[in-house]
Every structure is written in structure tokens, then in C-alpha cells.
Amino acid sequence: MRRVTQDLLLGGVFSALGCWFAYALLLSTGAAKAPVAPPRAAEPTWPALAEGPPKVASYVIEAKLDSERHRVTGRETIHFVNRSNSALNELWFHLYLNAFKNDKTLFLRSPFGAGRSGDKAKEYGYVDVKKLIVRGGDGQDLWAARDRHSPNDPDDETDIRVPLSSPLEPGAELSLELEFEDQLPELIERTGFVGSYHFVGQWFPKLARLEPNGTFSHFSFHAQSEFYADFGDYDVTLDVPSGFTIGASGSRVREEHEKGRTRLGYRAENVHDFAWTAWDRFEARSERIAGVDVRVLYPPHHERNAEAELASVRFALPHFNARYGAYPYPTLTLVHPPESAANSGGMEYPQLITTGGPWYSTLGGGHFIDVVTTHELGHQWFYGLLASNEHAEPFLDEGFNSYAEAEALEARYGNASVYGAFGLSVSSTALNRLFSAARGEDEKIAQGAADFATFRSLGALVYSRTATVLATVARVFGRERFNHALGVYTRKFRFQHPTKADFLNVMQSELDGRAVTALTLAFSERATVDYLVREISNAPLSAPAGVFDGPGGREQKKAEAPHDAAEYTSRVVVYRHGTLQLPVEIELRFEDGTKQLRHWDGTGFTFNVDNVGPSKLASVQVDPEQRILLDDDRSNNWLSTQGNSAPRSRERALYAAQVLLGAFGP
Numbered sequence: 001m002r003r004v005t006q007d008l009l010l011g012g013v014f015s016a017l018g019c020w021f022a023y024a025l026l027l028s029t030g031a032a033k034a035p036v037a038p039p040r041a042a043e044p045t046w047p048a049l050a051e052g053p054p055k056v057a058s059y060v061i062e063a064k065l066d067s068e069r070h071r072v073t074g075r076e077t078i079h080f081v082n083r084s085n086s087a088l089n090e091l092w093f094h095l096y097l098n099a100f101k102n103d104k105t106l107f108l109r110s111p112f113g114a115g116r117s118g119d120k121a122k123e124y125g126y127v128d129v130k131k132l133i134v135r136g137g138d139g140q141d142l143w144a145a146r147d148r149h150s151p152n153d154p155d156d157e158t159d160i161r162v163p164l165s166s167p168l169e170p171g172a173e174l175s176l177e178l179e180f181e182d183q184l185p186e187l188i189e190r191t192g193f194v195g196s197y198h199f200v201g202q203w204f205p206k207l208a209r210l211e212p213n214g215t216f217s218h219f220s221f222h223a224q225s226e227f228y229a230d231f232g233d234y235d236v237t238l239d240v241p242s243g244f245t246i247g248a249s250g251s252r253v254r255e256e257h258e259k260g261r262t263r264l265g266y267r268a269e270n271v272h273d274f275a276w277t278a279w280d281r282f283e284a285r286s287e288r289i290a291g292v293d294v295r296v297l298y299p300p301h302h303e304r305n306a307e308a309e310l311a312s313v314r315f316a317l318p319h320f321n322a323r324y325g326a327y328p329y330p331t332l333t334l335v336h337p338p339e340s341a342a343n344s345g346g347m348e349y350p351q352l353i354t355t356g357g358p359w360y361s362t363l364g365g366g367h368f369i370d371v372v373t374t375h376e377l378g379h380q381w382f383y384g385l386l387a388s389n390e391h392a393e394p395f396l397d398e399g400f401n402s403y404a405e406a407e408a409l410e411a412r413y414g415n416a417s418v419y420g421a422f423g424l425s426v427s428s429t430a431l432n433r434l435f436s437a438a439r440g441e442d443e444k445i446a447q448g449a450a451d452f453a454t455f456r457s458l459g460a461l462v463y464s465r466t467a468t469v470l471a472t473v474a475r476v477f478g479r480e481r482f483n484h485a486l487g488v489y490t491r492k493f494r495f496q497h498p499t500k501a502d503f504l505n506v507m508q509s510e511l512d513g514r515a516v517t518a519l520t521l522a523f524s525e526r527a528t529v530d531y532l533v534r535e536i537s538n539a540p541l542s543a544p545a546g547v548f549d550g551p552g553g554r555e556q557k558k559a560e561a562p563h564d565a566a567e568y569t570s571r572v573v574v575y576r577h578g579t580l581q582l583p584v585e586i587e588l589r590f591e592d593g594t595k596q597l598r599h600w601d602g603t604g605f606t607f608n609v610d611n612v613g614p615s616k617l618a619s620v621q622v623d624p625e626q627r628i629l630l631d632d633d634r635s636n637n638w639l640s641t642q643g644n645s646a647p648r649s650r651e652r653a654l655y656a657a658q659v660l661l662g663a664f665g666p
């Protein structure tokens with residue numbers, strides 16, 4: 001999900017625009033750079049892509065929507081394979097619609113409205129499981145023996161243990177038959193109804209992910225957490241009133257019309273979730289892009305948004321294919337919710353993403369539609385195909401995807417990737433830096449979603465700071481090398497549920513030890529860095545004066561007048577605060593207009609830059625190309641000598657503008 005969607009986009013694009021204008025007017029650095037060349041096509045050095053995942057849990061679901069009462073009645077068969085190395089005596093089900101059952105659930109009980117939207121429920125929702133039997137078994141209803149609530153939480157029913165009547169050995173398979181009924185809530189977070197619009201996510205009884213050691217990674221639905229599940233195939237038949245348009249994960253494979261109802265069958269293979277929407281006012285556009293059938297569903301009068309979304313996919317789908325391995329599915333559905341249901345926007349599901357924004361989102365130079373579309377599309381790789389544990393390590397999805405989003409948008413728009421008009425530009429990278437600057441010591445990036453103090457803290461660290469860490473490593477150690485390394489990771493671990501350790505192992509082999517150390521410290525140790533300059537000294541360099549005893553006897557040499565000096569010796573001291581040791585460039589500017597660049601490997605706490613030359617040192621700038629986006633305070637990276645205050649203040653103002661915008665550099 002795009003975090004700033006809630007803050008800036010769907011919450012009111014005009015207020016956001018005001019915000020961008022303020023930045024832009026204050027901080028203009030001129031016209032945007034031209035877009036860089038698209039990434040190279042796949043190279044022979046890429047790891048081979050897996051054809052498909054090990055399938056653990058596959059679902060056949062028949063669901064019928066009562067659009068008046070906002071209920072979904074379902075029958076479900078789960079084909080489950082014990083791919084772990086242990087016999088199983090129990091199953092864990094996620095009943096995440098129960099997060100909206102009442103105000104005492106884990107999700108809703110915070111008095112502050114702790115979720116992404118901060119919303120409280122208006123009309124509640126829940127899922128009732130009517131029956132659970134093993135096909136071909138003794139007909140016993142396993143649901144009767146379930147635990148009644150989530151572990152150690154009598155008020156929550158989102159994480160439910162069901163004992164098996166006999167152990168399921170490694171390699172053994174099981175078909176489970178369930179009946180369930182959903183009451184959808186009035187739209188809260190991403191799920192529910194508004195009028196006749198329905199967005200149906202986290203809606204069916206779903207197995208938690210089975211780990212190789214035979215434990216289930218199960219967790220109650222927490223307001224700060226997203227999801228984690230096994231791969232499988234989904235065959236879902238949706239029965240809705242005639243006149244409703246459906247959008248769903250997967251490809252449409254069946255269609256029937258009968259007695260005022262429409263029944264559409266969808267098939268999604270090698271995925272780990274299934275979501276859908278039904279509304280009687282959707283308009284639709286379809287287009288084949290990079291071999292994928294792309295369909296956009298949008299409200300009336302949103303044609304410009306639909307076109308902008310397709311344009312984003314036209315650019316970003318081939319871009320991501322080249323960067324992270326080809327999108328393997330035949331279809332992709334984009335859903336632009338009506339403004340009354342904005343909270344279902346900005347979200348990712350397999351083969352289906354939701355965008356959002358008012359009808360005027362494309363006006364005025366802001367790329368808001370491109371930002372949200374590119375972000376959610378990127379999730380098809382970082383959430384969909386990698387499928388890391390978003391509860392335990394959310395930064396592996398949202399943070400990496402925020403980097404991918406910024407990289408793709410900047411490839412398309414240069415530094416004007418979020419806003420560009422009137423010669424002013426704001427980039428995603430600059431915003432990520434802005435949102436996360438000076439928050440590096442608040443909490444660890446690499447921790448569970450529920451462990452963050454607030455969702456705002458999670459947003460700053462998991463989304464923005466993670467993206468800033470990756471962008472810093474890319475700029476310091478080489479963008480081509482880093483992007484290639486990230487592409488190796490996304491290909492090698494496709495369908496594999498990778499962890500932080502898997503990522504770092506790839507970085508170790510593709511980059512080097514210093515990069516891995518920086519990534520490890522930044523993710524796990526709250527490491528920060530701040531380079532600063534404290535003093536500049538210039539002294540005339542003249543022949544030594546004094547009394548000298550030499551072979552020819554004693555000699556007295558007089559000091560020359562300083563203004564006669566032909567050379568000056570200059571020194572500047574650069575300090576490194578924080579524990580991140582990143583190599584950095586230091587630019588020296590002399591009074592005669594010449595410049596020099598010095599390199600510091602970033603080890604040690606201080607670095608003396610000495611120079612002997614014909615001109616005095618006038619100013620110094622650490623990291624002139626702003627590669628170290630993590631630098632906590634850029635205002636102390638620049639210093640000039642005393643005595644030229646007017647030019648200095650102009651120079652400083654320009655520098656401050658560039659720093660705050662952060663939208664220039666390599």
C-alpha cells in the first residue's frame with residue numbers, strides 16, 4: 001500500500017498540491033533532468049526464474065453477493081499439502097474480516113484509530129464459519145473443536161486454531177470443505193461497502209502460512225500489519241446482481257447470466273490471495289500491455305485518471321519486467337474506487353491493484369496518479385511474487401517497493417517524479433528523505449509491523465527510510481551494480497518468501513562487505529550518519545624563517561610579509577557523527593574559482609583535508625552530489641571562510657534550497 005496515499009493523495013489532493021507548491025516555490029532548483037534511459041534488457045547473468053511456486057494451499061470458492069445487505073455467502077474447498085518436514089496436528093485459520101466485528105478486536109480497540117486510515121467502524125463486519133469437514137473423512141465438523149478466540153486474546157477472533165482429528169504426515173494432502181457467511185463492514189481501511197460499491201478483501205477463511213519446520217506463521221489482524229500466506233491456485237466463482245461490474249484477481253474463465261444474476265468464474269494460478277470488487281457504476285477500459293491484458297475499472301467522469309493509470313502501466317510494467325523479472329500472469333486489473341470509497345484505494349492484491357484520487361488528480365502538474373499506480377504495480381513483485389512475511393518484516397515489501405517506485409518514476413520523469421511544473425520539481429526520493437530524516441534512531445527498521453510505536457513511525461521507517469537506505473547504498477556503491485543486485489534477489493527468490501538474511505546474502509555476493517555492513521546497521525541497529533564541516537583554515541606558505549644551523553654555519557632568515565606569499569596551505573576538518581561509515585566526496589572551492597574533489601572512505605571520526613596551492617580555500621561541501629541521502633543534517637555539510645558574508649548567505653540559501661528539495665544529484 002502507498003502510505004502517502006492516505007496522507008496526501010486521497011485525503012485531499014488540493015491540500016497536497018498546496019504542500020508541493022510550498023516546497024517547490026521555496027526550494028526550486030530549476031528544470032527537471034531529462035529521464036534516464038530505461039534499464040537494459042535481461043542479461044544472461046540473471047538467475048533463472050522459477051516457473052511456479054510449491055503449491056501449499058489452493059482454493060475453490062463459490063461466493064454470492066447480497067448487494068442490499070452487503071453479505072457474501074460462500075462455499076470453499078481448500079486443497080492443502082503438508083510440505084513441511086513435520087506431522088501436523090492442527091491448522092491455523094485467519095478470519096480477518098472479524099477484525100471489524102466490534103470495537104474490542106485487536107484491530108479496532110485502539111482509542112486513537114491506529115490503522116492506516118485512522119477510521120473507526122461505522123457498520124461492523126464479520127465472517128461466520130458454518131462448517132468445516134475433511135472431504136472423504138468421517139464427516140466430523142472440525143470447526144466445532146476450534147479455539148474460540150485468537151491466542152491469549154479473548155476479544156479477538158481473527159487467528160483461530162483448529163485441531164485435526166488425526167496427524168497429517170509430511171507430504172500428505174487434505175481437502176477441506178467449508179461454508180461461511182461474510183457480513184461486510186461499511187468501508188473501513190480497505191474492505192467493505194459504500195452504497196452499492198463493494199470492495200471485498202480478506203474475506204474468506206484462509207490458512208496461515210505453513211513454514212518448512214511444520215509451524216504456522218499465524219497472527220491476529222493488527223491495524224499496522226499486512227499479510228503473509230502460501231502460494232496456490234484460486235478458482236473463484238462470483239455471483240452478483242445483473243448490472244454489477246466485477247473486477248477480481250485472476251482471469252475470467254466462465255460467464256453465466258440467469259434470473260437477474262451474473263455468475264463470473266475467475267482463475268488465478270500461483271498466487272497467495274484473492275480480492276474482488278463489484279459495483280453497478282464502474283466504467284471500464286482494456287488494453288494489452290507487454291503481453292498482459294490490463295483492465296481499468298473507474299467511476300464515471302474519471303476518464304483522465306484511467307488514461308493516466310494505463311500510461312503508468314505502459315511505462316512501469318516493462319520497466320519492472322526488466323528490473324525484477326517478467327510479470328508471469330496473463331491479466332492485471334486496476335480498480336479506481338469512487339471518492340466516497342477512497343480508503344479502498346492504494347492497495348495491492350495478486351493481479352489486482354487499487355489506485356485512487358479525485359477526478360482532477362491529473363491536473364496541475366502533480367504525478368499523483370502515476371505515483372500510486374507505479375507503487376501498487378511494484379507490489380506485484382515485492383508483495384506478490386516474493387511474498388515475504390509482511391507481519392514480521394514489513395520493510396522487505398513496503399520499503400523495497402518504495403525504492404522500486406521511486407526508481408521507476410525517476411526513470412520516467414527525472415527529478416519531477418512527484419511534481420513538475422513551472423520549472424519546479426519534486427522527486428519521490430526527496431520526499432522519502434524528507435519523511436524519514438532524523439527518524440533513524442526512533443526505532444529499528446527491521447522489526448515486526450505490530451512492534452512499531454505508531455503507524456506514523458512505521459510509515460517513516462518501513463516505507464521512507466528503507467527506501468532512503470537503499471537509494472543511499474545505490475548512489476554510494478553504484479546504481480547499476482545495486483539495481484542489478486536487487487534484480488538478482490527478486491529473481492532468485494521469486495515464490496520463495498525471502499527474509500532479510502536472504503537479501504543480505506545476495507548483497508554480499510553482488511556488492512561488497514561495506515555495503516552489507518551499512519545495510520545491516522541501517523536496518524537492524526538504528527544506525528545514522530551525519531557528515532559535518534567545522535572549520536576552514538588558510539595560512540600563507542612562505543620560506544621558513546628563524547635561525548638555522550647548517551654546514552655553512554649559522555644563518556638567519558626573515559619572515560616574508562604574508563601578502564607576498566605565493567602559496568597557501570589550507571585545511572578543513574570533516575567529522576562523521578553516527579555509526580554508518582559511508583565513503584564520501586568532499587568538494588573544495590578556492591578563491592580563484594578552482595575546485596578539487598577529495599575522497600574519504602568514511603572510516604574514523606574525523607578527516608583532515610589539506611591542500612597547498614596558489615589560492616585560499618573559500619568553501620567546502622561534503623557530499624556535493626548528495627549520494628548519502630541518509631545524512632541526517634545537510635545544513636552542516638557546507639562551510640565557507642569568514643569575510644564574504646553577502647555571497648556566502650546567497651550561496652547558503654541556494655544550498656539550503658537544494659538540500660531541502662534533495663532533487664538534484666547523480
Ligand SMILES: [Zn+2]
Pocket residue numbers: 001002003375379398401
Ligand atoms: Zn505499498
